[in-house]
Amino acid sequence: MSALYRLASLIRNLFHRSRVEREMDAELSSFVQMLADENTRAGMSPEAARRAARVEVQGVEQVKEEVRGVLAGAPLESVVRDVRFGVRMLLKHPVLSLSVILTFGLGIGLTTTVFGLFEGVFLAGLPFEGAERIMALGSFDPAHDGRFVNYVNVRDFLDLREQQTVFEGLAAYAASRVNITEGDGEPERYAAGLFSPGAFEQLNVRPMLGRTFRRGEDMPGADPVMVLGYDLWRERFGGSRDVLGRELRVHGTIRTIVGVMPEGFAFPRRERLWLPLTTDPSGEWRADGPRYRVIGRLREGTSSDEARAQVATLAARLERPRAGSDRAPAISTQPFMEAEMAGTIPPAFLAMLGAAFGVLLIACANVTNLLLAHSAARSREVTIRTALGASRGRVARQLVIEVLILAGVGTPLGLGLAASGLSWVTAALAAGEGENVPFWMTFGLDWLVLLFAAGVTLLAGVASSLVPAMRAANADVTGVLKDGGRGLSSLRMGSFSSALVVAEVAVSCALLVVSGLVIQSVVRLNTVNWSFATKDIFTAAVALPRLDYPDSAARAAFHERLLPRLAAIPGVEAVTLAEQLPALGVGRTVLEVQGRSYARDSDYPRSWFAAVGPGYFETFQARVLQGREFAAGDRKGTLPVALVNESFARRHFPGGDPLGRHIRLGRRDTTVQWLTVVGVVPDMCMQGVYDPTGDPAGFYVPIAQSGSSGFVNLVLRTRGEPMALTPDVRAAVKSLDPNLPISDVRSMESSLRRATWYYRDMGGIFVVFGFAALFLASVGLYGVMSFAVTRRTHEMGVRMALGADGSQLVWLVLRKGVVLLAIGLAIGLAIAALAAGTLVVALFGVQPRDPVVFGAVVASLALVGLAATLVPAHRVTRVNPVVALGAE
Amino acid sequence: MAPDTAGPPQGTLDLLILKSLSLGEMHGLGIAKRVEQLSRGAFLVRAGSLFPALYRMEESGWLASQWGESANNRRAKYYRLTALGRRQLEEETEEWGRVTRAIALVLGTT
Numbered sequence: 001m002s003a004l005y006r007l008a009s010l011i012r013n014l015f016h017r018s019r020v021e022r023e024m025d026a027e028l029s030s031f032v033q034m035l036a037d038e039n040t041r042a043g044m045s046p047e048a049a050r051r052a053a054r055v056e057v058q059g060v061e062q063v064k065e066e067v068r069g070v071l072a073g074a075p076l077e078s079v080v081r082d083v084r085f086g087v088r089m090l091l092k093h094p095v096l097s098l099s100v101i102l103t104f105g106l107g108i109g110l111t112t113t114v115f116g117l118f119e120g121v122f123l124a125g126l127p128f129e130g131a132e133r134i135m136a137l138g139s140f141d142p143a144h145d146g147r148f149v150n151y152v153n154v155r156d157f158l159d160l161r162e163q164q165t166v167f168e169g170l171a172a173y174a175a176s177r178v179n180i181t182e183g184d185g186e187p188e189r190y191a192a193g194l195f196s197p198g199a200f201e202q203l204n205v206r207p208m209l210g211r212t213f214r215r216g217e218d219m220p221g222a223d224p225v226m227v228l229g230y231d232l233w234r235e236r237f238g239g240s241r242d243v244l245g246r247e248l249r250v251h252g253t254i255r256t257i258v259g260v261m262p263e264g265f266a267f268p269r270r271e272r273l274w275l276p277l278t279t280d281p282s283g284e285w286r287a288d289g290p291r292y293r294v295i296g297r298l299r300e301g302t303s304s305d306e307a308r309a310q311v312a313t314l315a316a317r318l319e320r321p322r323a324g325s326d327r328a329p330a331i332s333t334q335p336f337m338e339a340e341m342a343g344t345i346p347p348a349f350l351a352m353l354g355a356a357f358g359v360l361l362i363a364c365a366n367v368t369n370l371l372l373a374h375s376a377a378r379s380r381e382v383t384i385r386t387a388l389g390a391s392r393g394r395v396a397r398q399l400v401i402e403v404l405i406l407a408g409v410g411t412p413l414g415l416g417l418a419a420s421g422l423s424w425v426t427a428a429l430a431a432g433e434g435e436n437v438p439f440w441m442t443f444g445l446d447w448l449v450l451l452f453a454a455g456v457t458l459l460a461g462v463a464s465s466l467v468p469a470m471r472a473a474n475a476d477v478t479g480v481l482k483d484g485g486r487g488l489s490s491l492r493m494g495s496f497s498s499a500l501v502v503a504e505v506a507v508s509c510a511l512l513v514v515s516g517l518v519i520q521s522v523v524r525l526n527t528v529n530w531s532f533a534t535k536d537i538f539t540a541a542v543a544l545p546r547l548d549y550p551d552s553a554a555r556a557a558f559h560e561r562l563l564p565r566l567a568a569i570p571g572v573e574a575v576t577l578a579e580q581l582p583a584l585g586v587g588r589t590v591l592e593v594q595g596r597s598y599a600r601d602s603d604y605p606r607s608w609f610a611a612v613g614p615g616y617f618e619t620f621q622a623r624v625l626q627g628r629e630f631a632a633g634d635r636k637g638t639l640p641v642a643l644v645n646e647s648f649a650r651r652h653f654p655g656g657d658p659l660g661r662h663i664r665l666g667r668r669d670t671t672v673q674w675l676t677v678v679g680v681v682p683d684m685c686m687q688g689v690y691d692p693t694g695d696p697a698g699f700y701v702p703i704a705q706s707g708s709s710g711f712v713n714l715v716l717r718t719r720g721e722p723m724a725l726t727p728d729v730r731a732a733v734k735s736l737d738p739n740l741p742i743s744d745v746r747s748m749e750s751s752l753r754r755a756t757w758y759y760r761d762m763g764g765i766f767v768v769f770g771f772a773a774l775f776l777a778s779v780g781l782y783g784v785m786s787f788a789v790t791r792r793t794h795e796m797g798v799r800m801a802l803g804a805d806g807s808q809l810v811w812l813v814l815r816k817g818v819v820l821l822a823i824g825l826a827i828g829l830a831i832a833a834l835a836a837g838t839l840v841v842a843l844f845g846v847q848p849r850d851p852v853v854f855g856a857v858v859a860s861l862a863l864v865g866l867a868a869t870l871v872p873a874h875r876v877t878r879v880n881p882v883v884a885l886g887a888e
Numbered sequence: 889m890a891p892d893t894a895g896p897p898q899g900t901l902d903l904l905i906l907k908s909l910s911l912g913e914m915h916g917l918g919i920a921k922r923v924e925q926l927s928r929g930a931f932l933v934r935a936g937s938l939f940p941a942l943y944r945m946e947e948s949g950w951l952a953s954q955w956g957e958s959a960n961n962r963r964a965k966y967y968r969l970t971a972l973g974r975r976q977l978e979e980e981t982e983e984w985g986r987v988t989r990a991i992a993l994v995l996g997t998t
Contacts, residue, residue, distance in 0.1 A: 005949035024939075027916065027965045031935060034917045034962055057935045070940040071947065 107363030109417025432757025509828020515770025577613030608698030
């Protein structure tokens with residue numbers, strides 16, 4: 001009850017402050033008046049009566065202050081007063097305030113951006129209700145450094161599904177891409193999720209229309225059904241509700257639509273539709289059957305430890321994978337997001353996190369320094385306030401509040417920066433990775449990111465004002481006042497300020513080296529000589545469904561018929577097929593060179609290999625160095641042939657003629673036939689742009705002889721705009737098979753750009769960090785040096801009056817700056833040398849200790865630093881001794 | 889005013905104000921005078937402690953106030969007890985009784 005009254009009073013006191021004050025005034029003056037009246041009645045003169053009354057009250061102002069002290073919200077009130085005073089002080093120093101605001105904005109913005117990325121990737125998780133209870137099954141694989149690998153053999157999955165009691169259920173899933181035709185519409189290729197029945201239930205999502213998969217629909221021979229994703233439903237069926245029961249041709253099978261999923265559901269990555277995952281329990285797959293991802297939702301009240309224990313126990317009792325093998329599969333379970341993200345925080349990400357906090361550190365150091373400089377100048381105000389009775393705590397609080405105000409004003413700036421940064425990353429990811437970016441990975445200013453920004457603001461504000469506040473609170477009152485206002489003792493540039501400048505220079509030096517390396521890597525990337533034509537090349541993918549093209553003969557026949565039709569398209573100069581495109585990743589295999597003997601399995605060499613069609617090198621305008629390239633005649637039934645690249649030839653046939661030599665895939669017990677080398681071709685970046693091996697050696701086999709999987713890229717070289725070929729290529733494919741779509745339609749140039757987005761965009765981020773650091777460090781240096789000069793105006797005046805000339809004075813100032821700069825650079829280079837090592841994964845063809853970059857950074861930082869010192873130093877020469885001596 | 893008068897003991901000002909107001913509404917000076925009078929001049933309430941107490945008690949809902957005319961035609965703010973204030977007075981009186989009895993017992997003066 002009483003609390004309610006207090007609350008009402010609090011609101012009144014805070015919002016009707018002036019009315020409360022007026023009432024108090026009136027009441028007290030009436031009190032004094034009545035006291036005086038009494039005194040008059042007792043016989044005093046009116047004047048004496050009033051004076052006596054005032055004396056008795058002992059100061060109206062003090063009484064008012066006492067009353068204010070008990071009013072509800074009194075502590076809040078004093079903070080509000082501090083804030084008001086703070087705002088007034090800040091408005092009086094607009095340049096200082098603005099630079100602090102900008103500095104905070106930059107620091108907060110960059111850290112929030114990086115946190116937003118981190119949150120989107122690692123913290124946000126699946127957007128389903130109770131998603132934290134979704135577990136993934138897998139095993140800790142010794143072949144992967146004991147990391148958790150979330151795949152389970154299909155037979156193990158089926159057994160565990162029957163036996164387990166800790167999950168609501170277990171479900172397996174996989175991702176695939178399928179061709180879809182419907183009526184007369186254009187065939188299209190879509191990412192499809194293959195779900196065992198129950199997967200939707202484990203994820204806790206319900207269809208928007210119809211149903212999901214029933215038990216039994218995963219058995220071979222069951223009625224073929226499918227579930228549409230929201231977007232596909234809108235695009236292909238205009239969002240029509242009577243879509244249920246309609247039929248679509250999906251990869252050669254007619255399937256009935258039984259459900260539509262709600263908007264935003266695209267599990268596991270960016271799937272557009274879902275098909276039942278067919279699992280045949282009678283299949284003899286225990287040893288090397290397919291492996292799938294398996295998920296289960298923990299039962300209510302079951303802990304993940306209990307689940308792990310049961311899964312391990314059950315797995316130990318599972319049938320052995322091979323007769324005689326004594327090792328049961330060591331299956332375990334992990335929370336879904338942990339399993340998905342296991343050990344994948346890339347070093348570049350950590351470097352980014354480090355860089356962002358580096359910038360924030362510089363920002364805070366800057367603000368601290370600006371404040372130290374400023375608070376020294378303000379020491380008179382502070383000491384006067386102290387002398388007038390403001391407590392030391394109050395003085396310190398005042399300063400912290402002022403900085404927090406500035407940080408608060410800087411925050412929206414930082415949030416704007418973060419918002420645009422995150423949307424830029426989203427766009428870059430979508431352009432670079434497309435369907436590989438999981439649907440739940442979204443970046444934006446959600447509440448967690450905002451909370452982080454608020455936290456950083458508070459932290460940065462308090463951290464950067466702490467030392468100045470402590471200094472201000474401990475200011476020597478009598479010392480400053482006695483000093484005739486010059487406050488020499490508190491104006492000395494402390495070693496703390498110097499240390500901050502050194503730290504700033506060091507951190508920005510490290511950041512600049514990192515961004516310099518990345519810039520160089522981007523430049524390399526843009527000027528790389530690919531050794532094959534990238535201009536005027538059109539590529540598109542065609543995938544032949546097994547139902548329509550059951551064997552490699554059928555697939556080869558299709559390819560053979562397709563090539564002439566593509567070649568007949570006007571403007572096309574050359575055409576070929578390739579299972580893998582150059583520089584975009586090929587397979588790696590163990591091989592055997594005939595005539596060599598290998599003692600152990602591990603002695604067999606490994607090499608890149610790709611399956612390509614006839615005319616591949618001609619299409620990419622790569623000169624065949626020796627022998628010939630594949631021709632239409634290299635098909636099933638003719639001599640099995642291979643082409644080796646230069647590096648391969650050098651490594652495996654040193655000094656000899658590779659032509660006519662034999663190689664084969666696999667080791668000695670393989671049944672694969674020997675391939676005859678018929679040509680030597682140039683290295684065409686088979687290792688791809690993210691090369692973990694540093695090994696360019698590789699060989700090629702003809703698609704027609706390699707038992708094609710059915711997936712090929714069509715490669716056409718043309719005159720003019722390659723993308724203009726799209727309708728003609730689509731039509732050529734359709735003329736052979738009306739159900740066959742083309743997908744991944746791109747120019748070779750854009751494919752390469754896509755493949756290298758990571759380098760480019762990581763590069764972009766580091767460039768931003770580097771320049772932010774450079775900017776902040778130079779502002780910081782300038783601020784400190786400039787203040788040092790101003791503060792020494794008096795001293796300079798004296799020196800000048802005593803006959804020192806301009807250049808001597810400039811050197812005096814410069815010396816300090818140069819020393820700080822040099823120490824900072826030395827430390828910064830040491831940090832950079834350490835940090836650069838971890839960055840090697842984000843660099844394309846650049847050594848992490850690249851001397852050019854290190855040199856350039858040192859030079860530019862020294863230059864900027866010197867400029868920041870020289871400008872204020874130069875001001876010294878213009879000091880008029882007469883003015884200077886009377887200054888301050 | 890006798891020089892040996894002092895403010896009321898710690899924590900009893902509220903009780904004294906409530907008690908004075910139980911007889912009817914009164915302005916600030918009136919309350920101070922009434923306390924002085926009821927205590928036969930033993931307690932003197934100064935403005936510096938009276939007004940903070942009045943504002944605090946009003947904010948707690950024990951007192952209500954309104955402006956009126958004094959006997960000498962001065963505008964003054966008059967305070968009166970609210971229902972909540974009356975209950976508070978009863979509670980504090982009872983509490984005071986218990987405390988004084990207990991202290992008397994301890995001191996062995998009864």
